[in-house]
Amino acid sequence: MAVTASTAPSISWRRAAEDLSTGWAQRQLWGHLGWQDIRQRYRRSVLGPIWISISMAVTAVALGILYAGLFGNPLETQLPYILVGFIIWGFIAGCISEGSDVFVANEGLIKHLPSPISVHVYRLVWRQVLFFAHNLVVYVVMLLIFPQPLNWSLLLALPALGLLALNGAWVALAFGIVTTRFRDLLPITQSLVQLLFFMTPIVWIYEDLVNSPNESIAARARLAELNPLLHFVEILRRPMLGLSTEWRHWAVVGVITVIGWFGTLVIMRKYRARVSYWV
Amino acid sequence: MVSIATENACVDFPIFDAKSRSLKKTVLGMVGGNIASGGKVPIIEALRDITVNLEHGARVGLVGHNGAGKSTLLRLLAGIYEPTRGTARVVGRVAPVFDLGVGMDPEISGYENIIIRGLFLGMTRKQMEERVDDIADFTELGDFLAMPLRAYSTGMRVRLALGVVTSIDPEILLLDEGIGAVDAAFLDKARQRLSDLVDRAGLLVFASHSDEFLMQLCDSAIYMEHGRIKQQGELREVLRAYKGHEVYGRGEARPAEPQAS
Numbered sequence A: 001m002a003v004t005a006s007t008a009p010s011i012s013w014r015r016a017a018e019d020l021s022t023g024w025a026q027r028q029l030w031g032h033l034g035w036q037d038i039r040q041r042y043r044r045s046v047l048g049p050i051w052i053s054i055s056m057a058v059t060a061v062a063l064g065i066l067y068a069g070l071f072g073n074p075l076e077t078q079l080p081y082i083l084v085g086f087i088i089w090g091f092i093a094g095c096i097s098e099g100s101d102v103f104v105a106n107e108g109l110i111k112h113l114p115s116p117i118s119v120h121v122y123r124l125v126w127r128q129v130l131f132f133a134h135n136l137v138v139y140v141v142m143l144l145i146f147p148q149p150l151n152w153s154l155l156l157a158l159p160a161l162g163l164l165a166l167n168g169a170w171v172a173l174a175f176g177i178v179t180t181r182f183r184d185l186l187p188i189t190q191s192l193v194q195l196l197f198f199m200t201p202i203v204w205i206y207e208d209l210v211n212s213p214n215e216s217i218a219a220r221a222r223l224a225e226l227n228p229l230l231h232f233v234e235i236l237r238r239p240m241l242g243l244s245t246e247w248r249h250w251a252v253v254g255v256i257t258v259i260g261w262f263g264t265l266v267i268m269r270k271y272r273a274r275v276s277y278w279v
Numbered sequence B: 001m002v003s004i005a006t007e008n009a010c011v012d013f014p015i016f017d018a019k020s021r022s023l024k025k026t027v028l029g030m031v032g033g034n035i036a037s038g039g040k041v042p043i044i045e046a047l048r049d050i051t052v053n054l055e056h057g058a059r060v061g062l063v064g065h066n067g068a069g070k071s072t073l074l075r076l077l078a079g080i081y082e083p084t085r086g087t088a089r090v091v092g093r094v095a096p097v098f099d100l101g102v103g104m105d106p107e108i109s110g111y112e113n114i115i116i117r118g119l120f121l122g123m124t125r126k127q128m129e130e131r132v133d134d135i136a137d138f139t140e141l142g143d144f145l146a147m148p149l150r151a152y153s154t155g156m157r158v159r160l161a162l163g164v165v166t167s168i169d170p171e172i173l174l175l176d177e178g179i180g181a182v183d184a185a186f187l188d189k190a191r192q193r194l195s196d197l198v199d200r201a202g203l204l205v206f207a208s209h210s211d212e213f214l215m216q217l218c219d220s221a222i223y224m225e226h227g228r229i230k231q232q233g234e235l236r237e238v239l240r241a242y243k244g245h246e247v248y249g250r251g252e253a254r255p256a257e258p259q260a261s
Helices: A013-025 A027-041 A050-071 A075-099 A107-112 A118-145 A152-181 A185-199 A206-210 A215-226 A228-240 A247-278 B023-030 B070-078 B110-120 B125-139 B142-146 B154-167 B184-200 B211-217 B235-243
Strands: B003-014 B043-055 B059-063 B085-091 B094-097 B172-176 B203-207 B220-225 B228-234
Touching: A013 A027, A013 A118, A013 A247, A027 A118, A027 B110, A050 A075, A050 A118, A075 A118, A075 A152, A075 A185, A075 A228, A107 A247, A118 A152, A152 A185, A152 A228, A152 A247, A206 A215, A228 A247, A247 B003, B003 B070, B003 B203, B043 B070, B043 B203, B043 B228, B059 B070, B059 B211, B059 B235, B070 B085, B070 B094, B070 B172, B070 B203, B070 B220, B094 B154, B110 B125, B110 B142, B110 B154, B125 B142, B125 B154, B154 B184, B172 B184, B184 B211, B203 B211, B211 B235, B220 B235, B228 B235
Parallel strands: B059 B203, B059 B220, B094 B172, B172 B203
Antiparallel strands: B003 B043, B003 B085, B220 B228
């Protein structure tokens, strides 16, 4: 580790890229730490990480029953929609809110052991992937109770999750660096994530409201299209519920991925070396 | 080739107080230009114009008063702080031993901590598993290795950390003092292991206030004062300048004290 043979100056594209690649090379480290984080959270509890799935299932079932009643939807459509939405949202929200805290939370490690800053980000995204995988248990149980019209498009869930992870990484890097410098952004981000949860169709079914006979409701619902997170949720939720593929969501996510990573590299180039000074 | 080369390296810490460490000031500050005195973030000049060239085989002691910049210099040499001005180039696998507690998780067992610590120092899982027996033997922790770390005493933690770092083969070893919590018998054992390790390591930089320890492990020294290198050279000479009197190693004959009449 830490074989800094690079002669490139501190502020350079090359050092930013090297941070990402040497961090990636330490897969064994962050892979292990990611597992550890999950086991750690439920240490000394009898059921352990199964609690992740249980709490997810309880929330989704309760909200499913509540909103099925409120919206007058059948439970077999409302509950799977909310459940899958919740699982995906858990991943996205984890990347954003824990991402903005990623360097501040790892202050000790950053100040005492030389390692690329990307290691902490990979660890975080990996942990979210593991949470997601854990929640798939609930998803499978749900499929048994409420079978969905799954088809080959389910395979799209894999690249969709890949894209979510790729975006989670730049979000954590960029937000993490900026928040380390400006600590006020942390509470702002946390409340923003909370707000976005309501703006994103998780508990309310997007298509129902867009096609609502009440024109003003439909017009309001269409505004959700402007919310980037809608597209991230949709690329993964649609295949998981066996819905038809809407390529415009993929296009939006693709564009955001490219722009996001470009912006993040700009930030990385300039401020990567400052992180250890700021934490 | 193991080497550390810095040229006029400076390390400046910005100190953001509660007020300036927020968006408000920066956003407002963009309007109306810079306020010459009040608008700037205060800066601590921790290191100034550090130029060192360390090659394979160097055994450097780091001396200086508290706050002279020893720990910061070690972190510069580790590559944790990249210089704000000047350059620093570190080639080789670095093993820093600064704070023995960092990177240790109190909730997991000593055994798991050994693995994680090793991974942080650039080892693979497999390499660490091969070394576990040796570490268990050296630390004398025995069955305690299966216990969560929170059940350990401070001294036991230090033993564990020392066990890990002395079992791997770093090319650059950076030691900060703080090996005080272990009992005398273990310290002797650790010294032996540390000097064996130093023989294997390509390069050692060691910050300490203990002349005896320095004499045992180092042959040259850097004397830090107010973030600058005040003197750099042969160990004994530098120690003499730092202490203001002659310094002797263990077992060395001291010249007879001039008789007080």
